[in-house]
Amino acid sequence: MADMTLTLKIWRQKDRKSPGKFVSYTVENVSEHMSFLEMMDVLNEQLIKKGEDVVEFDNDCREGICGMCSLVINGRPHGQEHGTATCQLHMRKFNDGDIIVIEPWRAAAFPVLKDLTVDRTAFDRIIEAGGYTSINAGGAADSSAILVPKSDAEEAMDAASCIGCGACVAACPNASASLFTAAKISQFALLPQGQTERKRRAANMVAQMDAEGFGDCSNHAECEAVCPKEISITHIARMKREYFKAMVFDE
Amino acid sequence: MPALPTSLWSSVARKALMALTGLALIGFLIVHLLGNLILLSGNADAFNLYSNIYASMGSFLYVIEAGLVAFFLIHIVSGITVALGKMKARPVSYKKVANAGGPSRKTVSSVTMIYTGVLLLVFLVFHVVSLKYGAHYDTTIGGEKMRDLYKLVVENFQQPYIVAGYVIIMTLLGFHLRHGFWSAFQSLGALQPRFSNMIYIIGVFIAIILAIGFLFVPIWIFLNS
Numbered sequence A: 001m002a003d004m005t006l007t008l009k010i011w012r013q014k015d016r017k018s019p020g021k022f023v024s025y026t027v028e029n030v031s032e033h034m035s036f037l038e039m040m041d042v043l044n045e046q047l048i049k050k051g052e053d054v055v056e057f058d059n060d061c062r063e064g065i066c067g068m069c070s071l072v073i074n075g076r077p078h079g080q081e082h083g084t085a086t087c088q089l090h091m092r093k094f095n096d097g098d099i100i101v102i103e104p105w106r107a108a109a110f111p112v113l114k115d116l117t118v119d120r121t122a123f124d125r126i127i128e129a130g131g132y133t134s135i136n137a138g139g140a141a142d143s144s145a146i147l148v149p150k151s152d153a154e155e156a157m158d159a160a161s162c163i164g165c166g167a168c169v170a171a172c173p174n175a176s177a178s179l180f181t182a183a184k185i186s187q188f189a190l191l192p193q194g195q196t197e198r199k200r201r202a203a204n205m206v207a208q209m210d211a212e213g214f215g216d217c218s219n220h221a222e223c224e225a226v227c228p229k230e231i232s233i234t235h236i237a238r239m240k241r242e243y244f245k246a247m248v249f250d251e
Numbered sequence B: 001m002p003a004l005p006t007s008l009w010s011s012v013a014r015k016a017l018m019a020l021t022g023l024a025l026i027g028f029l030i031v032h033l034l035g036n037l038i039l040l041s042g043n044a045d046a047f048n049l050y051s052n053i054y055a056s057m058g059s060f061l062y063v064i065e066a067g068l069v070a071f072f073l074i075h076i077v078s079g080i081t082v083a084l085g086k087m088k089a090r091p092v093s094y095k096k097v098a099n100a101g102g103p104s105r106k107t108v109s110s111v112t113m114i115y116t117g118v119l120l121l122v123f124l125v126f127h128v129v130s131l132k133y134g135a136h137y138d139t140t141i142g143g144e145k146m147r148d149l150y151k152l153v154v155e156n157f158q159q160p161y162i163v164a165g166y167v168i169i170m171t172l173l174g175f176h177l178r179h180g181f182w183s184a185f186q187s188l189g190a191l192q193p194r195f196s197n198m199i200y201i202i203g204v205f206i207a208i209i210l211a212i213g214f215l216f217v218p219i220w221i222f223l224n225s
């Protein structure tokens, strides 16, 4: 397939306080083998040559593991592909002449820093509220000393695969952080090491999630559909059960 | 040990309240529909005797009514809180919004819950004012004097615009319950992937049965009187 020419409508915003607006760009010579972020690199090279300000976007690993990349592409966080992050989206999914609207994650709790980058430290504060286990490390324990059923281990691993990208918040019509918070509560609730602080963790993390100004969960399940790790809303159901236990019982 | 910072008005507990009250209201609607089916017999005495059971409950009826009002209030206040919170949580909306498909349950039903809910509330006021507090006719059955509610109901449903209104609102109720029934189980943390689809399908059936049941009665009376 020949190289593509695309029209990009990109949200440009100078800093946190300035009002932003959409600006249209044309990018030529986009190869179908490029990733979406490489296509953005091509655009930025063009802008640098013209002496213009580059479009800021977050990225790091570019292989779907760090959770830095974001972008709402034609109305879908991480683009139309299921189970991939923006950095894993390839240009062969687009056609020559396409118009692509690119927006930042939109949530009061994720303020725009510049252009397409947002401040996701609200997630860090939710983790600080309880997304850990307190273990006084001694010698490494024998791996077979604590037995974990395989199904629990697998489900905990599914939850732990959350990369903290925030696409769940971006996709949620209410900008709820339930899927992220639930994944982090769930991964510990399923494992023996997470039991000691179990109730306190659920209570504190939900309280922090609410304090950050995320919306409520209306069970649209859009989060699961856009999550690059395909984390199931069954973890949200578990978060609720954990929270109810924390409401009823003492630690 | 300091108490855990849980609250009945946290995002999680609030939705559980909404789910419990919503499910209770569905239970109320099922009983209500069964009662309405007596109207289809066209037997005025049978319906009046049935409605007289409630009227003769005395103060116990007030207890039931107070409970019902409380459930509605909790449901409505928490519903409005969710809707307002959503606007606060996303002050700048997207230029382009697409449905992600796949496992998503986002539908016209799920994104219009607050609109169908508010319209149900408006209807509810009209419904109670026009029937419960409507014209009081008397009838005597087996020597006992009681309210002729049947006459009032038939009078109401002889008006085409009232029948049309019921048909529209009951269709909206169907949409509310299509997402609501399944959603309530998820809000209560009761769903597992292996029966999530089954609960959703049961919810769709309940929505259709309640909507058709409630809109059929006015149409039937309109056509048969």
Ligand code: HEM
Pocket (backbone or CB within 6 Å): A216, A217, A218, A219, B015, B016, B018, B019, B021, B022, B023, B025, B026, B029, B075, B076, B079, B080, B082, B083, B113, B114, B116, B117, B118, B120, B121, B176, B177, B179, B180, B181, B183, B184, B185, B187, B188
């Ligand atoms: C006939 C009566 C009604 C029934 C049977 C009913 C039932 C339900 C059920 C089962 C749910 C799901 C709860 C959950 O997601 O956990 C729900 C949600 C909802 N209801 Fe109702 N409802 C009724 C009336 C109303 C009214 C009068 C309002 C007025 C504002 C309302 C507003 C809402 C809203 C906004 C939601 C969605 C909450 C969310 O998005 O998270 N409902 N309803």
Ligand code: SF4
Pocket (backbone or CB within 6 Å): A161, A162, A163, A164, A165, A166, A167, A168, A169, A179, A180, A183, A223, A226, A227, A228, A229, A230, A231
């Ligand atoms: S749950 Fe999925 S979408 Fe949400 S932050 Fe984690 S990886 Fe990203």
Ligand code: FES
Pocket (backbone or CB within 6 Å): A058, A059, A060, A061, A062, A063, A064, A065, A066, A067, A068, A069, A085, A086, A087, A088, A163
């Ligand atoms: S850049 Fe690391 S996940 Fe996309």
